[in-house]
Amino acid sequence: MSQNSSTDIDSAVPEPSRAKSPGALDRWLLSLLQRGFGTAPVGFVLWDGTQSSPPEGPTAGRLLVKDRRTLVGLLVDPELNFGEAYSSGRLDVLGDLASLLEQTYRAWEKEGRNGKSASRFTLRRPNTLRRARENIHHHYDIGNDFYRLWLDEQLLYTCAYFPMPDASLERAQVAKMDHVCRKLRLRPGDEVVEAGCGWGALALHMARHYGVKVKAFNISTEQIRYGRERARAEGLAASVELIEDDYRNISGKFEAFVSVGMLDPYGKEKYTALRTVIAR
Numbered sequence: 511m512s513q514n515s516s517t518d519i520d521s522a523v524p525e526p527s528r529a530k531s532p533g534a535l536d537r538w539l540l541s542l543l544q545r546g547f548g549t550a551p552v553g554f555v556l557w558d559g560t561q562s563s564p565p566e567g568p569t570a571g572r573l574l575v576k577d578r579r580t581l582v583g584l585l586v587d588p589e590l591n592f593g594e595a596y597s598s599g600r601l602d603v604l605g606d607l608a609s610l611l612e613q614t615y616r617a618w619e620k621e622g623r624n625g626k627s628a629s630r631f632t633l634r635r636p637n638t639l640r641r642a643r644e645n646i647h648h649h650y651d652i653g654n655d656f657y658r659l660w661l662d663e664q665l666l667y668t669c670a671y672f673p674m675p676d677a678s679l680e681r682a683q684v685a686k687m688d689h690v691c692r693k694l695r696l697r698p699g700d701e702v703v704e705a706g707c708g709w710g711a712l713a714l715h716m717a718r719h720y721g722v723k724v725k726a727f728n729i730s731t732e733q734i735r736y737g738r739e740r741a742r743a744e745g746l747a748a749s750v751e752l753i754e755d756d757y758r759n760i761s762g763k764f765e766a767f768v769s770v771g772m773l774d775p776y777g778k779e780k781y782t783a784l785r786t787v788i789a790r
Contacts, residue, residue, distance in 0.1 A: 539582065540575075540581065544564070553573075570614075577600060580600045665708065665711065700722040700766060703768075705760065706769055707752065709733050710741065712770060713737070757787060758787060
């Protein structure tokens with residue numbers, strides 16, 4: 511991050527280079543990007559020093575865009591491609607990163623938008639069954655050793671529930687599972703279906719501590735394999751069935767439906783489909 515104050519942001523802008531000067535297309539894309547960020551107090555600088563500023567108020571900082579690929583990426587999906595470009599060195603922050611992000615998100619919140627809708631050119635790829643499986647395979651089927659480096663011992667992936675500030679991550683994750691189970695009002699003998707079960711920790715917890723039977727759906731091969739191995743090793747294979755299939759294929763009748771931390775990956779456009787699955 512370039513830790514420049516607002517008074518010396520302009521001095522950090524690169525000198526113009528005729529060899530790399532953007533053409534009319536790049537300047538047009540820059541204008542679209544600036545307009546797409548709305549009232550967020552962030553400006554932009556292209557690789558030749560060409561600048562743009564927010565339409566109103568002071569500028570909290572500028573994003574130095576080093577190539578056309580980064581410029582287009584910010585137009586397509588600002589929230590995703592900002593991080594990708596920043597980490598690879600194709601984009602610099604001229605100003606204080608934390609302050610710029612905070613003020614940007616506050617402005618977007620007032621306008622009722624978010625990082626994915628900042629640009630009207632955001633591409634929305636339909637989350638088909640095949641596309642969902644490809645996404646999950648790319649994200650989760652990379653080997654469980656990576657996730658063991660930073661998750662708790664049961665490989666719980668969603669936010670923990672800390673009953674007290676000094677609780678360990680492991681204790682907070684167990685507290686989270688109990689919190690969910692209390693909300694479900696589980697009773698021994700209930701049949702429960704879980705959509706998006708991760709490595710199976712919650713399904714196993716519900717069966718072990720609440721005496722229910724669980725069918726848990728997931729399309730990650732690695733996660734399902736791990737969960738099945740745990741179920742067999744812990745004597746819970748008769749109570750927990752881990753199914754490698756998409757949640758949209760769930761059928762049957764159950765006393766409870768549970769899905770933790772999945773609304774974001776489902777996507778708002780799929781909320782209706784999710785409601786249909788639950789109703790069915």
